[in-house]
Amino acid sequence: MSIRTRFAPSPTGYMHIGNLRTALWAYLIAKKDPEGVFILRIEDTDQGRLVEGATDIIYDTMRECGLKHDEGPDVGGPVGPYVQSERVRSGLYMDYAKKLIRLGGAHYCFCDEKTIEQAKAAKDVTDGNRSYDDPCRLLDPEEAERRAESGEPFVIRQTIPSEGTTSFDDEVFGTITVDNSTLDEQVLIKSDGFPTYNFANVIDDHLMGITDVVRGMEYLSSTPKYNLIYDAFGWDKPRYIHCPPVMKDEHSKLSKRNGDASFQDLMKKGYLPEAVLNYIAMLGWSPENNQEIFTLDELVKAFNVKHIGQNGAIFDPVKLTSINGLWLRGMDPESYFQLVEPYIREAVKKDYDLRKIASGVQQRANTLVEIPPMLDFYDTFPAYSNDLYFNKKMKTNPEISLVSLKECLTALLNLNDWSFDALHETLMALPAKMGIKNGQVLFPLRVAISGKQSTPGGAIEIAEILGKEETLRRLKSSIQQLENQ
């Protein structure tokens, strides 16, 4: 039987990183199997929490990441509909709930909320048992059904024995066993007739033939209850893959509440979707070899449930930045240029050779948004301090620099072939002639024509791009600035 996994978000806001990682892993697990199917299901049974446009964000994010689902609301499939609210309308959950009642796995409950609250308040919470002993479970079934039919408000609760234990196997956490007495008889069908997540989830996973349930570990403690439902129906249980959380720091999960980055935010900050995906795949999972850069297809091949860890992984923006830089540097020059052209144009409005600028940038920028600020010197020669000529490593200072720059000026003045090669030949002859290190000429020159200590591309590239006239203008001005000191 081929693998079927699902990503089942509820459209309550934006797509956070932890969610995206769960989607990714579910995708990878499905695609590991050539016949595997990845399904998108929208869980919108909480009508109160729906957020306008949230579904579109889900579609957009998945598309941008290349996480293509084989079945879902927009593409259809054999086991639809794929939106829970639509499934509710068919009465499907209620039918199954009633069936479950007949099978002894659930019962009607007529308790009103006040009663329940009072009962819970009166209960000793430290005894370790379930928080509410529902008296309705003792009701005569015929009687209960009659009351429900007659229009009395009700919910349907799961019926759980108070004795014994329930256990299940999780692919990442192993076998987990709990006492039934600690399991709450949760509501399956709410008084508005909608199923709760707890119920809809089980029904849908079964009806959609989900073989591998991939979800956050916050569901670990409720999984025994789900298995009790599967058992009551006599259904096959899926494999469970509970994912450790993605943390902001040691203490808190990554969340919108904390103002943490969403996928959309990361895009705005100039990261590549491929790099983000690559990075988050490894949050809590590690490959068997030491490979670090993976395309989606490579992840599919390399991914292995056995290597998912059990501890929360801290989302490290610095590491992401480094991975992103690796991706950027690894691109072929033409695609890179297409990608960064808008960012270069943001800073460079004058008529310089953008492709040459791009090739300098490619070796240096780790994110897209850091590009414009490192290029601002092209359009306007910035004011700068002579202190920039101090460089410990190059052993340069304003005095040495002045000497070097004057040499540069005389050499460049007579240079008519302003090509990279000619510039290179001319300028590299200087240090040899003067008996100093290359850097003692080229570093001052870079400062003199860019007004910065570090730039994408070297002094020679910058001079070439700037052109003879502008280079000499800046050079003269810098020499003057040094002499006036």
Added chain:
RNA sequence: GGCAUAUUGGUGAAGCGGUUCAACACACUGCCCUCUCAAGGCAGCAUUCACGGGUUCGAAUCCCGUAUAUGUCACCA
């Protein structure tokens, strides 16, 4: 508080009873090198795997306890 799960360096982590077991990567530090910075290369960076016991000839790896963290105990998902 009950229950569940976890605890390897600043970070992600490998290792899951025994020939270097504390890999690899990020970050950091130093050096080298290409025309400079960056990138790249090399080197350094946990005598030790939360703590305390135990099992064993031998434990980061198994067991027990303590501490800490996270999750859960909703007519939210």
